[in-house]
Amino acid sequence: MNCCREAISLFDEMVACGFKPDNVTIVSTLSASARSGDLEKGKAIHDYVKGTDFS
Numbered sequence: 001m002n003c004c005r006e007a008i009s010l011f012d013e014m015v016a017c018g019f020k021p022d023n024v025t026i027v028s029t030l031s032a033s034a035r036s037g038d039l040e041k042g043k044a045i046h047d048y049v050k051g052t053d054f055s
Helices: 002-016 023-035 039-051
Strands: none
């Protein structure tokens, strides 16, 4: 579980610093949020993807 929280934290830090996550980062972070049971973070990542020109 600690690795999941760390992955989510790193994702948040990347986005806050202006980096655009790639497909692997998005899928890995969604997986980490699911494994840790963090539904709200999963929804936030989904909203992030919908709100950007992610392709």
